[in-house]
Amino acid sequence: MDRRVALPLVLLVSACIHVYQSIRPRPLDRHTPVVVTTPVKAHLVDGSTVVFLAGLTVDSAEVRGEGNRYSLTLRDSAAVSSIPLDSIVGMEAFEQSVNGASSFAVSVLATGGTALVVGALAVAIFGSCPTVYADSAGTALLQAEGFSYSIAPIFESRDVDRLRLVQAADGSVRLEIRNEALETHYVNQLELLEVVHGSMETALVDERNGLLVVADQHALTRATDRRGHDVTGAFAAEDGNVYRTAAHTMEQAQLSDLDDWIDLTAPAPPGADSVAIVLRLRNSLLNTTLLYDVMLGDPGARSLDWVGKDLKQVGPALAVAQWYQQRMGMNVAVNDGRQYRVVAHLRDTGPIAWKDVAIVVPVVTPGSVRVRLTFPMDNWRIDRIAVAHRFRRVSPTVIRLAEVREGETSNPTALASMHDADGRYLQTSPGQRFTAVFHPRSSAEPRTFFLAAQGYYTEWVRASWLRSPRADHGFVPSDSALARALDRWRMSQDSLEALFTATRIPTR
Amino acid sequence: MRAYIAVAGALLFAACYHGPSIYTFDPVRRPTGVDADLRLEKQRVSGELLEVQDSALIVLTDSKRVVSVPLRAIRAGLFAKLGTLLIEGWEPHSALAKLRSFSRFPFGLTPELRARLLAAYGQTELEVVR
Numbered sequence: 001m002d003r004r005v006a007l008p009l010v011l012l013v014s015a016c017i018h019v020y021q022s023i024r025p026r027p028l029d030r031h032t033p034v035v036v037t038t039p040v041k042a043h044l045v046d047g048s049t050v051v052f053l054a055g056l057t058v059d060s061a062e063v064r065g066e067g068n069r070y071s072l073t074l075r076d077s078a079a080v081s082s083i084p085l086d087s088i089v090g091m092e093a094f095e096q097s098v099n100g101a102s103s104f105a106v107s108v109l110a111t112g113g114t115a116l117v118v119g120a121l122a123v124a125i126f127g128s129c130p131t132v133y134a135d136s137a138g139t140a141l142l143q144a145e146g147f148s149y150s151i152a153p154i155f156e157s158r159d160v161d162r163l164r165l166v167q168a169a170d171g172s173v174r175l176e177i178r179n180e181a182l183e184t185h186y187v188n189q190l191e192l193l194e195v196v197h198g199s200m201e202t203a204l205v206d207e208r209n210g211l212l213v214v215a216d217q218h219a220l221t222r223a224t225d226r227r228g229h230d231v232t233g234a235f236a237a238e239d240g241n242v243y244r245t246a247a248h249t250m251e252q253a254q255l256s257d258l259d260d261w262i263d264l265t266a267p268a269p270p271g272a273d274s275v276a277i278v279l280r281l282r283n284s285l286l287n288t289t290l291l292y293d294v295m296l297g298d299p300g301a302r303s304l305d306w307v308g309k310d311l312k313q314v315g316p317a318l319a320v321a322q323w324y325q326q327r328m329g330m331n332v333a334v335n336d337g338r339q340y341r342v343v344a345h346l347r348d349t350g351p352i353a354w355k356d357v358a359i360v361v362p363v364v365t366p367g368s369v370r371v372r373l374t375f376p377m378d379n380w381r382i383d384r385i386a387v388a389h390r391f392r393r394v395s396p397t398v399i400r401l402a403e404v405r406e407g408e409t410s411n412p413t414a415l416a417s418m419h420d421a422d423g424r425y426l427q428t429s430p431g432q433r434f435t436a437v438f439h440p441r442s443s444a445e446p447r448t449f450f451l452a453a454q455g456y457y458t459e460w461v462r463a464s465w466l467r468s469p470r471a472d473h474g475f476v477p478s479d480s481a482l483a484r485a486l487d488r489w490r491m492s493q494d495s496l497e498a499l500f501t502a503t504r505i506p507t508r
Numbered sequence: 509m510r511a512y513i514a515v516a517g518a519l520l521f522a523a524c525y526h527g528p529s530i531y532t533f534d535p536v537r538r539p540t541g542v543d544a545d546l547r548l549e550k551q552r553v554s555g556e557l558l559e560v561q562d563s564a565l566i567v568l569t570d571s572k573r574v575v576s577v578p579l580r581a582i583r584a585g586l587f588a589k590l591g592t593l594l595i596e597g598w599e600p601h602s603a604l605a606k607l608r609s610f611s612r613f614p615f616g617l618t619p620e621l622r623a624r625l626l627a628a629y630g631q632t633e634l635e636v637v638r
Contacts, residue, residue: 039536039537041536041539043613043614043615046621047613047617047621047624047625049539049612050539051537051538051539053537068539070539072621072624072625072628073625073628073629074539074540075628089615090614090615092609092614406599406601407599409597409598409599411598411599412598413595413598413602414599414602426602427602427605427606428602429601429605432601432602432605
């Protein structure tokens with residue numbers, strides 16, 4: 001996200017409450033104690049409530065802090081300095097809002113009444129963002145995932161995703177937006193973008209959310225991985241035969257060498273000064289491993305403060321954002337005859353939905369273009385790459401959100417929350433879904449729709465992370481962190497991929 | 509960049525603060541739940557929000573009765589410093605998720621605790637108000 005947009009958004013951050021539950025008398029490990037500096041309410045098994053206005057410290061067996069304990073009926077109260085973990089049903093941590101209208105919002109929530117979520121807490125890894133579906137003859141087809149990896153308000157971003165849908169019989173476009181992960185989603189705005197184009201043209205989004213219409217697509221002349229092996233066949237068609245980093249390459253990973261790359265050679269038309277590289281790709285679960293295991297899991301309860309407090313401060317948030325931007329995603333470089341020069345950077349798009357993108361690169365050697373795609377090892381699954389000899393940038397027709405439906409009921413409050421990119425957000429919890437309805441004008445011309453989704457989300461801190469932290473400090477952005485993630489991903493990717501799909505939270 | 513951070517920081521400090529503050533909002537500072545004002549068809553229920561259930565709100569009324577108010581009976585639900593979150597005909601799920609965190613018992617009550625709470629107010633069962 002453009003920092004000129006990101007920084008003012010800090011001023012609009014909503015307050016958050018962090019809730020976690022089912023603290024059990026299991027040893028956290030030698031890395032504890034953990035300090036939570038936001039105000040906390042602890043709800044005890046006997047119905048009493050303890051208020052820690054200045055936060056608390058979580059130890060392996062108890063929480064400590066200056067608190068007041070109130071009985072079930074609130075008729076009695078007494079000062080307390082510690083509570084055994086096994087007497088706690090759940091705790092809430094509160095933080096102040098900077099924003100006005102909707103000052104409080106739930107960011108990490110696990111309620112006793114949501115049995116489904118409680119049951120899934122220990123294992124669920126599905127994430128990370130709202131998923132978008134469209135109805136196709138009674139079947140919900142995945143279309144996109146919105147604002148992936150926007151894990152705190154300061155990282156709020158706007159994603160534009162190409163949709164492969166047809167309009168409903170009444171001409172409307174209906175998209176079902178689901179929260180299928182253990183996350184709280186804050187959706188600021190949804191818009192439908194329409195691009196009209198010729199029948200032989202394809203409309204795509206570029207790495208900066210701009211829109212292109214491309215034509216005259218050609219297959220690659222040759223593609224090789226960093227070992228020099230020919231991998232051209234993997235990119236020939238949209239067929240599920242995808243590129244992934246070779247196991248041998250991953251085994252050679254070391255702290256100073258964590259990248260994979262692919263060298264592409266493609267024809268360029270005579271006289272052209274640029275062409276568009278067309279990719280269909282999605283992230284692997286390496287990024288999910290980095291987020292869940294290393295960023296949030298390793299610090300355990302410290303992640304409550306990291307997400308709830310540190311990431312709302314400009315300095316720490318920018319440090320994470322800059323590292324993430326530079327280290328993850330994909331660099332696109334062009335060979336000028338002597339060396340590769342980076343000309344574009346593609347952000348991570350998420351591990352759930354395939355994304356179709358086009359990246360314009362200069363033609364610096366007559367008749368052909370040589371491009372290098374560089375990325376952290378195994379960060380991507382790439383299904384197809386082609387080169388479009390013709391392209392033009394286009395401005396879409398913006399179709400505003402017309403209605404939000406929850407089941408059969410229209411929800412004007414939700415509509416108002418997502419109509420404009422402002423301080424109002426629609427907040428959804430795991431298992432929730434709604435339908436966004438748009439009314440594009442009728443047209444006989446070929447056209448492609450895109451969904452522009454702006455927002456952010458916060459991860460729920462899993463009980464398993466609280467029980468077994470591995471680090472004695474919050475997340476520190478570094479190549480060491482990426483190396484740890486890569487090592488764990490390499491060892492567990494088969495089981496993780498199966499678990500990822502299996503732990504999708506059913507919507508209701 | 510530094511200049512921009514400085515400007516953003518200045519704006520932050522200059523910003524007006526609205527809405528509930530953690531320094532004054534009772535559900536943060538005290539063990540109590542948020543104050544609720546529920547408008548039903550023929551009556552009004554005011555009191556502390558104790559528990560949010562899937563189809564009802566449990567409220568300790570100003571007259572110290574523990575009552576259950578079915579969601580479908582609520583014409584409008586106003587909550588201190590949070591505003592009107594429940595309106596008849598509107599899908600309540602999002603509002604309930606928010607309200608649950610500001611109830612006195614966000615993690616619910618076991619039957620035993622509920623019985624003890626009722627007994628404290630001279631009741632043996634929840635009084636349903638429609």
